[in-house]
Every structure is written in C-alpha cells, then in structure tokens.
Amino acid sequence: MKLKQLTSIMVATGLTALSGFSQAAELEITVQNLTRGIYFTPILITAHSPDQQLFNVGEAASTELQAMAEGGDISGLETAVDALSADTVANPAGGLLMPTAATTTTLSTMDGNTALSIVAMMLPTNDGFIGLNSWMIPEAPGTYTVYLNAYDAGTEANDEIRGGGAPGAPGLPVPPPLEDLVGNGGSGVTSEMTNATVHIHPGNLGDDEAAGGMSDISNTVQRWLNPVAMVTVTVSE
C-alpha cells in the first residue's frame, strides 16, 4: 500500500517535470534519401506524445504500419496519429523521393507533442521502410542531424519479385516510375518469413539478370547499407 502511494507520487512528479519541457515548437525538417537506387514512397512525419510509437523493433507491426511498409499507403497511419492529436505532415515530397533527393517541410508542434517519428516505404522492397521512432525533439534551438536505418516490417516474405502492394499481397508493388528499373520473371528469393516482428532489414539480395533469375531487383544498384536516410531538424528560436 505504501509502495503504491510512493509510485503515484513519483509519477505525478514526473509529469510535472515533463510538462516543463513540452512547449510547442517550430521545426524545419529535411529528409534526404542517401541510397544509390532505392525510392521512398510518400513520407509520414509526425510529432506526437512520447508515450506513443508508430512501431517498435521486436514487436509485430500494426495493420496501419503494414499498409505503409508493403504498399506505401500512409493513410491509415495518418488517421491513427490524427486521433492522437499529433502534428503531422503527410507526403512532403509529393510522391516518390528519388535516390539522393531531399524534401524539406515545416512542422508546428503543439504542447506535449515532443516526440518525432518518420516512416516511408522503400522501393523496390517487399516490406522495407525507413524509420525514425519517437526521437525526442530537442528544446534548445539549433540544427540536429539523425541518420535512419532500414527496417523490415516482418509482415511479408522478401521474395523480391513483382507483385502487389495491398497488405498481404505477395511481391513488390511497381509504380510506373519504377517500371523500367525492376526486372521481370524472377522465380522468387524466398517464400518464408522467419521474423514476424519489426526488425532491421537484412537488405535486398537481388541478382544480375533483369529477366529471370530469382529476384527482380538489381544487385548492383538496388542494394543498400545503413544508414539509408538523413533527417535534419532545425528547431527555431
């Protein structure tokens, strides 16, 4: 009984302390694609309360995250974060973010929305995405740089062949700009999924045959090493 009281006091103190650091902020955010040959689908940038996460490594993806990672559809995540009173910018690049291209946007955050998350699907992959998970927005004005890794949503086998982007549909979605960059007729790298939680992406395997082979991905161009994206956040005075 006494312990419980103590705990509640500690929580209350913690909240008070937190509220001192939760003021609104004006941010300028740049997301740059660092890869040689991977495209990012529409990006979701959201500032939210730090007790929320879009994903967590080692935990199963939500259906909204799955839709983003398998097909680039951020509408479900956007609805979910809107319901949490998050401050959100959806699709700042207005479509695909090309290899090495950058997109810049501004974001005004409300009191309490002190954590920043960013996600976007990586193409061509089955369910790979760039991820920034609840990064605490610094209070001090200045420019901050964060490098993002590639994650695997753990919702689809990485067969690396043409297919669909709807949740549960096997294969890679291939939107028109990528039509000539993705191969054809691959037999499929694997039909197995060995980790059904979000994890660091093992990388594309690819092959050196545009037609046939086991993968429709080019192994010299559409692989990557982490990090895959650079995020620059400027906190205004």
Add this chain to the structure above:
Amino acid sequence: MVNQQRFGLSLVALSCLVLTACDHNDNDEPAPMPPADVSYSYEVTVQNLTQGQPLSPVGVALHGDAVMWETGMPASEALEVLAEGGDNSDFIAVEGVLASATGAAPIGPGSSETVTVTVVNEPDTFISIATMLVNTNDAFAGITGHGLSELEVGQTMMMVLPVLDAGTEANSEAAGTIPGPADGGEGYNAERDDADLVSFHPGVVSADDGLMMSALTSAHRFDNPAVKLTITRTE
C-alpha cells in the same frame, strides 16, 4: 602518478619565479613587436576498418567554408579522379585549398596512417579528407567542410565514416575496371556511366553473392562504418 603531479606543480612554481624575475623593466616604451605568426597544426589519423579494401593514400586539405562534394550532387572531376583511381593529387590542389597533405602509401585493412597538415595565421579553417576503397569501381570515404575553429590545442575529435559512391562509374565490379590489387584494372576514366550523383554506397556484391561478372569475392565486401578518423590539433 603522484610523482608526475608533483613534477607538474614544481614546474608551474618555477615559471612563476622566472616571470617575477623578468618583470623588472624600466623602459617605458618597449620596441613595438610585430605580431608573431601562429601555426595551426592538425594530426589526421585514418584507420581502415574493412576486411579487404585497402585505402588509397589519404588526401587532406584545409580550406575556407566550403564543401568538396555533397550527397545528391555530381562529383567534381578532382573527386572522380580520387574515387575511381585513388589519386588524390587533384583533390588536394583544388583552388581555395590553403594547405594540404597526403598519405605516403595505401592503408591496409586494420592499419592506420597519420598525416599532419599545418596552416599559418588561419584559425577558422575547414577540413576535407578523402580516400578510395581501391577494390571498388568508385567508392570512397571521407568528410568535407568540417569546421576546425572550435578545436583547441590538444583536443581530439573522433568519428567513424560510411562509404560513399562517387556515382561517376557504374558498380560493375567487372575485371579491368577496378584499380586495386583484386583486379589491377583501370582507375580514372573521364566517362560518367552511372547516376552522376554522390550517394551512400550500396556495398559491393561480389561473384560469391550473385554478380557473375564480378572480379571481387566475399573478402572485398564491407559495411558501414569503414574508416575511423581522428583529428587532433597539435598547435
């Protein structure tokens, strides 16, 4: 440790005495002294963290507030020469470079080399450093336009570097296109047959991992980071 501290203390005491002894000058108008030149020296240590990618002799340049490459922009010709062939001579001679230094030899996996670069009366310089991973088509590692003005004498900054792709030569890994010992092929070639944009490097594939025409093996594969860089201001 204790002895060392005592030694340090006695040195301080001694220098006070000397100062006191010197502070005895009846001349009211000392001869004007020209301001003494101030040297700024930086020791740059590059260590190779890869398993099978010798690094070309490192190029180090001090310059004003500028960058010598940028992710998402085409590489300069000087950078192309370095990244395709390991030759840093153009890179360190770019217009605007105030001082430069070059490594004496390639740096093998696990090894490191230290070079020193010095400028006089230039406290607010920026440093660019680059080296090629020689068993690749055009991979390099480095930093560019890194400000040094806040580095105090004796202070060290350490960072680890990712591998970049100059984007000036396709990563074919084909025999005859890689200048390093894995192939002994061509270095610099003015033709640009790749994205013509600097990016992070996707890694080498190698024949062992499905690129049949590759002159490379699994021994030449790498991941980030590939280079450890240490910069110490020595004066």
